[in-house]
Amino acid sequence: MNSPASNPEQVPKAVVARLSLYLRELQQLLNDDTHTVSSQVLGTRLGVTGAQVRKDFTYFGQFGYPGVGYRCDELIAEIKRILGTDQTWPVALIGCGNLGQALLGYRGFQKQGFDVVAAFDISPKLIGTEVAGLTVQDIQTLSEWVDKENISLVILAVPAEAADQVVEAILKSGVTGILNFAPVTLKLPKRIQVVGVDLAIELEQLAFGVAKFN
Amino acid sequence: MNSPASNPEQVPKAVVARLSLYLRELQQLLNDDTHTVSSQVLGTRLGVTGAQVRKDFTYFGQFGYPGVGYRCDELIAEIKRILGTDQTWPVALIGCGNLGQALLGYRGFQKQGFDVVAAFDISPKLIGTEVAGLTVQDIQTLSEWVDKENISLVILAVPAEAADQVVEAILKSGVTGILNFAPVTLKLPKRIQVVGVDLAIELEQLAFGVAKFN
DNA sequence: GCATGTGAATTCTTTCACAGCT
DNA sequence: AGCTGTGAAAGAATTCACATGC
Structure with missing residues (x-):
C-alpha cells in the first residue's frame, strides 16, 4: 500500500x-x-x-x-x-550551558520555522541571566510558559546527570516532543516523541567509516 | 551472508x-x-x-x-x-563561532575516545584567540597540523556560506572524515567519509513526529 | 523527447523459532 | 531453566522498467 x-x-x-x-x-x-x-x-x-x-x-x-x-x-x-514547518513552532530550550547557549544563538532554527521563545535551567547561577536576548527561567516555571506560549517542542541540552530531573518537569508540562542532546536514553511515555542527537555517537560513526578503509 | x-x-x-x-x-x-x-x-x-x-x-x-x-x-x-574507539582519535575543529566554541568545551567527546587537539577558523578576528585551552589557528595551517598531529577526523562547525572554502583546505590535507554541522551537502571525493548533523533538520523530524498525532 | 508515477521484481532488514550450550 | 547464535520466513525498502502525460 x-x-x-x-x-x-x-x-x-x-x-x-x-x-x-x-x-x-x-x-x-x-x-x-x-x-x-x-x-x-x-x-x-x-x-x-x-x-x-x-x-x-x-x-x-x-x-x-x-x-x-x-x-x-x-x-x-x-x-x-x-513536515509541518509551513508555520513557525515556538520552542523552549532547556539547559543553558555551553551547548545550550550556542543553540540559543543558532540562526538555522529560525530559518527553518522554529522560534526559541524561552530558555530554562536548573542552576540558580544561570537563572535570571540573559543569553542571546532571553532571560533564563527556572525550569519549575516550564509548565506555565508552555501553556502561555503554546510550546510543543523543547530542546534538551543538559548534561546526562541532569536529564532525569528535567524530564520530570517536562512530563508535568504539555510538551509533546523533545530534541535530546543528552547522551542518555530517556524513559518517556510514547505520547512524547523524541529525536536524539548524541554528538559523540556521530563521531563514533565517522570513526568506524574511516577505520574500515585501513 | x-x-x-x-x-x-x-x-x-x-x-x-x-x-x-x-x-x-x-x-x-x-x-x-x-x-x-x-x-x-x-x-x-x-x-x-x-x-x-x-x-x-x-x-x-x-x-x-x-x-x-x-x-x-x-x-x-x-x-x-x-568502532575503532579503543584508541583515542585526535580531532581538529574547524569554525570557532557559537557552535564551534561549545563543541570545544564539550566533555562527551573525550569520554568516548576523541581528543580535540586543534581549532581553526578563517576569521582574522578569531585566529590567535584562546578558546577552551586551545589557540585558534589559521585554516591555512590545517595541513601542517594534520601531518604533525596525525589527524584523520575534523569537526566542521562553520556557517553554510563558508563550507566550500573550508572544504578546499580540508581536501589539501590528509583528513579522511568530516563531522559536518554546516547545513549543506558537501561535494567530496568518496575517499572522504562524511557524517552530517543538521540541527534544524533534527527539529523538523521532531515536528513531523509531533504533528502527525494532531 | 523527456521525466513523472507506479506496479512488479529485487534486495535488504528484521523477526521467528529452535538447536545447542551453560 | 535460561539465553545465545543462526538458518529460514516474513516484512520493508529500494530499484527496475514502462505506460502515461507534457
Whole structure:
C-alpha cells in the first residue's frame, strides 16, 4: 500500500528524513536561481536514485510535471506543509550551558520555522541571566510558559546527570516532543516523541567509516 | 551472508548506529553496577528486539554466554574495538563561532575516545584567540597540523556560506572524515567519509513526529 | 523527447523459532 | 531453566522498467 495522502503513521522514518534533505537541497537550488529540477538531478546531489525521490513523494501526493520535473518553489512549499514547518513552532530550550547557549544563538532554527521563545535551567547561577536576548527561567516555571506560549517542542541540552530531573518537569508540562542532546536514553511515555542527537555517537560513526578503509 | 568478522564494507549502517547505542547503554548499565545483561533486556531499553541485538553482533563475532547473556565490560571492549574507539582519535575543529566554541568545551567527546587537539577558523578576528585551552589557528595551517598531529577526523562547525572554502583546505590535507554541522551537502571525493548533523533538520523530524498525532 | 508515477521484481532488514550450550 | 547464535520466513525498502502525460 502506498496511496497518496497516506496516513502519516505509516510513512517510513527514512522517507521523512530524506524529505528534510530534499527541502534543504531545493532551497539551495532556488538560491542558485534554479527553478526546476528532475528527480534524477535532485537525487544525485544527495546520493540517492531518481526512483527513490519519486517514490518518496508518492507517499504524500503528486507534485511533479512529466517531461519537466519539479518546480522548486512548489515542492518546497509542499514539503514544508508535510513536515509541518509551513508555520513557525515556538520552542523552549532547556539547559543553558555551553551547548545550550550556542543553540540559543543558532540562526538555522529560525530559518527553518522554529522560534526559541524561552530558555530554562536548573542552576540558580544561570537563572535570571540573559543569553542571546532571553532571560533564563527556572525550569519549575516550564509548565506555565508552555501553556502561555503554546510550546510543543523543547530542546534538551543538559548534561546526562541532569536529564532525569528535567524530564520530570517536562512530563508535568504539555510538551509533546523533545530534541535530546543528552547522551542518555530517556524513559518517556510514547505520547512524547523524541529525536536524539548524541554528538559523540556521530563521531563514533565517522570513526568506524574511516577505520574500515585501513 | 552474515558470517563473523564480516568485511566491514558490507555491514549495514543501521547496525553500526545501533552499536553506538548499545555501547552507551552498556556503559550506563556498568555505571549502575550491572555486570551482565541479556539481549532481551539490552534491546528493550533501546526499543529493539532481543533477536535484533543478537543478530547485530553476529556481524562481528560471538560475544555472549548461552544461559547467561553478555558481560558488560567485555561487550563494551568489543564494541569499542569494532568502532575503532579503543584508541583515542585526535580531532581538529574547524569554525570557532557559537557552535564551534561549545563543541570545544564539550566533555562527551573525550569520554568516548576523541581528543580535540586543534581549532581553526578563517576569521582574522578569531585566529590567535584562546578558546577552551586551545589557540585558534589559521585554516591555512590545517595541513601542517594534520601531518604533525596525525589527524584523520575534523569537526566542521562553520556557517553554510563558508563550507566550500573550508572544504578546499580540508581536501589539501590528509583528513579522511568530516563531522559536518554546516547545513549543506558537501561535494567530496568518496575517499572522504562524511557524517552530517543538521540541527534544524533534527527539529523538523521532531515536528513531523509531533504533528502527525494532531 | 523527456521525466513523472507506479506496479512488479529485487534486495535488504528484521523477526521467528529452535538447536545447542551453560 | 535460561539465553545465545543462526538458518529460514516474513516484512520493508529500494530499484527496475514502462505506460502515461507534457
